[in-house]
Amino acid sequence: MRLVGWFEVHGRDLPWREEPRDPYRVLVSEIMLQQTQVDRVVPRYRRFLARFPDVIALASATVEAVLEEWSGLGYYRRARNLHAAARVIVDAGGRLPATAVELRRLPGVGEYTAAAVASLAFGEPVPVLDGNVLRVGARFLALDVPARSARGRRLVAGWVGELMKDAPPGRVNEALMELGATVCTFSTPACSRCPLAGECRGRTSGNPERWPERRRVREPERVTWTAAMVFDGSGRLLLRRIDGGPILRGLWLPPLARLDPGDDPVRLAACLLEGKVVVEEGVRAVPVRHAIAHRRIEVHPILFPSPAEAQPPDHCWVDPGAPGVPTSSLLGKLVDAAAAVCGPRFVAGID
DNA sequence: AAGCCGGGGAC
DNA sequence: GTCCCAGGCTT
Structure with a gap:
């Protein structure tokens, strides 16, 4: 079969494609790859497996440890669900379910991941x-309905099912995903390199870029926060656990507060520390930008030197370069901004 | 069916 | 700047 033949030659050499396939590793890779591009997953996948080499190791770990390993990857519910799934699997004997219907019952495993x-x-x-x-599929079939609609999905599924009559199902799926990632890309598909170009109705139509249907965009919500970045005498940074709310729940970041128009970020940041730690006058750093779902967040870091060794409830002192607690990539941006003001040595706690 | 959750890279 | 990505869950 031409598609699978192409894949055998041109498919990338990715760590989760090593044979023989370990179902646990396949599951980890598929969860990690949800809405996350391959190049970003590869190093994190290796690190994750080094720390949690099998389903028993993952089930034995605390959710806190799994979240820490997931720090910076985003969609943190994936980490919680993967951990919960590992416990379900181990409770059921330690073997992964072998069918899509059963896999689908695991937390965090939807239709796609179960099939994969x-x-x-x-x-x-x-x-x-x-x-x-x-x-x-939308391009190959020149679909006249949106590919993500129920009818579009049925049509594409039928086509893929046909392909599976001539080649191993796993190969067909993997080859199609690889084709989409490297040849039949979202913009400017490379039809000259495509093994399916001969039968592709999208290409014959002369305008393969007509697909897929553009998804309508939603106006992002602009938000401003202030971040109280307290450094003690040895360069450690004060973090607080986010306990409620829809975003970044359970992660550790400098104390944050929403900044309304007219608010003074230095004063508001100082208020966050009231009764928690003793600080000197706050100093502004250059604001950083962070995007979460449809929110565009501008964060104003305020730096506070502090002699205090006290550790208020739900707070902890960490090495900003190696926090050792679950956190977001926002922390790295804030630490970089602080280093630009104070100098890296102060922030890193070295020297 | 639609809205929401992180983050970074491609354009 | 905008858009998307080896999606799943909730409403």
């Missing part, structure tokens, strides 16, 4: 309908 693990690790003939496959 079932086909890649167990050879079940179920199509995976991720963003890549839906785009490739």
Whole structure:
């Protein structure tokens, strides 16, 4: 089959493609790859497996440790669900379910991930309908309905099912995803390198970029925060755990507060520390930008030198370069901004 | 069906 | 700047 033949030659050499396929590793890679691009996953996948080499190791760990390992990857519910799934698997004997229907019952495993693990690790003939496959299918079939609609999904699934009559299901799924990621890309598809170009109705139509349908954009919500960055005499930074709210829950960041128009960020940041730690006058650093879902957040870091060794409840002192607690990539941006003001040696606590 | 959750890279 | 990505869950 031309598609799978192409994949055998041009498929990238990715760590989760090593044979034989370990179902646990396939599951970890698929969860990590949800809405996250391959290049960003590869190093984190290696590190995750070094720390949690099998499902028993993962189930034995605390959710806090798993979240810490997930720090910076985003969509932190994935980490909580993966950890919960590992416990379910171990409670059931330690083997992953081998069918898509059973896999689907694990927390954090939806239709896509269930199909991916079932086909890649167990050879079940179920199509995976991720963003890549839906785009490739929409172009190949020249769909006149949105690929993500119920009807579009059915049509693409039917096409993939046909392909599976001529090649192993896992190979077909993987090859289609690889094709979407490297050839039939969102913008400017490289039809000259495509093994399916001969039969592709999207290409024959003369305008393969007509697909996929553009998703409508939503106006981002602009938000401003202030961050109280307290450094003690040895360069350690004060963090506070985010306990409620919809975003970054359970992660550790400098105390944050929403800044309304007219508020003074230095004063508001100082208020966050009232009764917690003793600080000197706050100093502004250059604001950093951070995006979470549809929010565009501008964060004003305020730096406070502090002699205090006290550790208020729900707070902790960390080495800003190696926090050792679950956190967001926002912390790195804030620490960089602070270093630009104070000098890296002060912030790093070295020297 | 639609809205929401992180983050970074491509353009 | 905008858009998307090996999605899942909740409403």
